[in-house]
Amino acid sequence: MPAPDLLLRPAARLLAEPSPAEVIDPPQYSIAWVILAVLCLLVIAALIVGTLRITRAIEKRIAYRSRPSDLEALKAEFLRAVNDVADRHEAEQLEARAGHHELTGVMRRFVKRTTGHDVTSQDLATLRADARTRAVGELIADLYEPDFALASDRELRDSVRRAREVIRAWS
Numbered sequence: 147m148p149a150p151d152l153l154l155r156p157a158a159r160l161l162a163e164p165s166p167a168e169v170i171d172p173p174q175y176s177i178a179w180v181i182l183a184v185l186c187l188l189v190i191a192a193l194i195v196g197t198l199r200i201t202r203a204i205e206k207r208i209a210y211r212s213r214p215s216d217l218e219a220l221k222a223e224f225l226r227a228v229n230d231v232a233d234r235h236e237a238e239q240l241e242a243r244a245g246h247h248e249l250t251g252v253m254r255r256f257v258k259r260t261t262g263h264d265v266t267s268q269d270l271a272t273l274r275a276d277a278r279t280r281a282v283g284e285l286i287a288d289l290y291e292p293d294f295a296l297a298s299d300r301e302l303r304d305s306v307r308r309a310r311e312v313i314r315a316w317s
Contacts, residue, residue: 217260217316217317220256220259220260221313221314221316224252224255224256224259224313225310225313225314227252228249228252228306228309228310228313229306231245231248231249231252231302231306232245232302232303232306235302235303235306242292242298242300242301242302243292243298245302245305245306246289246292246300246302246305249289249302249305249306249309250286250289250290251266252309253282253285253286253289253309253312254266254282254286256282256313256316257273257279257282260316261278261279263279265279265282270283270286270287270290273286274287281312281315281316282312285305285308285309285312288300288305288308289305292305
């Protein structure tokens with residue numbers, strides 16, 4: 147049985163005739179996508195700036211909490227002065243007698259700066275009588291012997307070590 151012509155015609159027509167060439171315009175993008183992209187960039191920039199500010203604030207708080215007290219800063223300053231005396235003695239720029247004399251002055255200035263009392267001209271008995279300055283008074287008493295004696299067997303190295311101990315133990 148032969149196929150009816152009605153069924154063959156549309157298929158034949160599709161195979162036989164090519165469709166006319168048409169140019170299809172690309173779809174137009176909405177401005178909403180550009181606005182969304184700009185908003186995303188703004189949010190990302192805000193997150194970065196916010197994160198940096200928060201972490202910097204935290205770091206400042208941590209640094210502020212861990213900074214040394216005024217007394218610790220004074221101790222460090224006078225430990226540097228004592229170390230300077232020791233370094234100059236090691237470099238043979240300072241004799242032991244002059245070094246002991248400088249240590250005496252450094253320790254008296256240390257007491258003056260930490261307590262507020264002028265002990266630069268106080269005698270040893272007064273320094274030893276006060277409980278706050280007793281350790282410095284004992285150290286200065288030990289420093290006087292090599293400072294004023296014609297000859298002394300005391301090492302400046304030992305005096306520097308004791309001065310460091312007194313400064314570190316100061317409260």
